[in-house]
Amino acid sequence: DIFKEVQAQNETIFPTEASLRFLCDMIDWTTANMPRWYPVSISGYHIGEAGSTPVQQAAYTLSNGFAYAEMLSARGVSVDQFASRLSFFLDCGLDVEYIALARVSRKIWAIGMRDVFGANARGQMFKLHTQTSGRSLIAAEFKNNLTRTAAELMLAYMNGTNSCHSNSADEPFTTPSEEWIRLAAHGQAILLEESGIFKHTMNMLSGSPGMKAVERAVEKAILDEFREIESLGGVLAAVENRYQRSQIQNAAHRYEQQIYDGTRPIVGLNRYRNGADEMPEVELVRTPRAKQKLQVERLKKFKKKNAEKSNRALHKLGAVVERGENSFPALLEAVEVCSLGQITGRLQEIVGRFRPMV
Known part of the structure; x- marks a missing residue:
């Protein structure tokens, strides 16, 4: 959306x-x-x-x-x-x-x-x-x-x-x-x-x-x-x-x-406070470093394995976009052999990058 x-x-x-x-x-x-x-x-x-x-x-x-x-x-x-x-x-x-x-x-x-x-x-x-x-x-x-x-x-x-x-x-x-x-x-x-x-x-x-x-x-x-x-x-x-x-x-x-x-009441914050400002002890959920490392290694292997195929897929995707054709079939082919970063990088070369609004 x-x-x-x-x-x-x-x-x-x-x-x-x-x-x-x-x-x-x-x-x-x-x-x-x-x-x-x-x-x-x-x-x-x-x-x-x-x-x-x-x-x-x-x-x-x-x-x-x-x-x-x-x-x-x-x-x-x-x-x-x-x-x-x-x-x-x-x-x-x-x-x-x-x-x-x-x-x-x-x-x-x-x-x-x-x-x-x-x-x-x-x-x-x-x-x-x-x-x-x-x-x-x-x-x-x-x-x-x-x-x-x-x-x-x-x-x-x-x-x-x-x-x-x-x-x-x-x-x-x-x-x-x-x-x-x-x-x-x-x-x-x-x-x-x-x-x-x-x-x-x-x-x-x-x-x-x-x-x-x-x-x-x-x-x-x-x-x-x-x-x-x-x-x-x-x-x-x-x-x-x-x-x-x-x-x-x-x-x-x-x-x-x-x-x-104070015109919008928030119970415990600006109404009926208990007087204590300390934050409670809550267990924080973090992604383990081992899982982060595993994903990085998987991505490296994926790129190495599909190096030639990804180049062909990215070239085809770029050509389709430049011709103004429906890009989705070529995109479906590309995701089999290209990373998300490779695909977005190629598309940015053609259509540019969004400039965030402040």
Whole structure:
């Protein structure tokens, strides 16, 4: 999902237009040759974790998805072939908008795909994976994170998510340990299997006056954001002008300022502190040096073994890209005999390198 990389995660390798071309090459090829493959998960999670508001997360994710649909349609790919294999990935925090964020997103996506792109019923589906907010996890009195994550799971289930990932309480310090991973997974099991909240319906508040009020407010705010992006010339033009990125940064600054001045309560940090500032003893998960060394040695042997084949594959890949043909078949051949570094290095020689936005 190149747009979310440029807007939030900042880990793209190639310039935006080249990256979009490679993405569309992959979706185009897999649509024809791998009809059960889901080629891209359009991600709002990284946008949310970078500091966006819930509305910004949904608006940018949905507009990115519509932009991809427009690009693929322009290439002649049938909407009924690719739309049913797009999926989405959203963050779920503790703000009130999350009560209805995915519900509203599902509605907007379905209407847009039906009315603008003419997608069939399957192409209108909003297939959603949700992850609880890593940003909401706090190092101070970190066991409180179990409660935060449980509340976020409730909100995710109320939105009818198709799958869910619950973060571990120790993530402010380390890659999660086995103990906290198990507790995070049990949080889902308790809600879905032990409690009766979701046994008969995923959302007992559906249709209530309060839920409808939140839905209307969230939908209006998302559509207002759509209009702002459209006024800038669309998603790509807005990205090139750093619109989404600057809005996310402003929202992140407001969020941290609210924590600092106490207007956003964080239990254990700026509310109900126990008076101790010491960090707890938490086991840190590290990759053993022996495993690091093993991977380096494996890579050296791989390159030596495939030296001649990799040169031919890289030459073919470069020629295909320069001719403007679909790059994905040549890329599939290259990964058999080339390292990731060799492939990206060759492509950078042709299309250049992305300059990170600050």
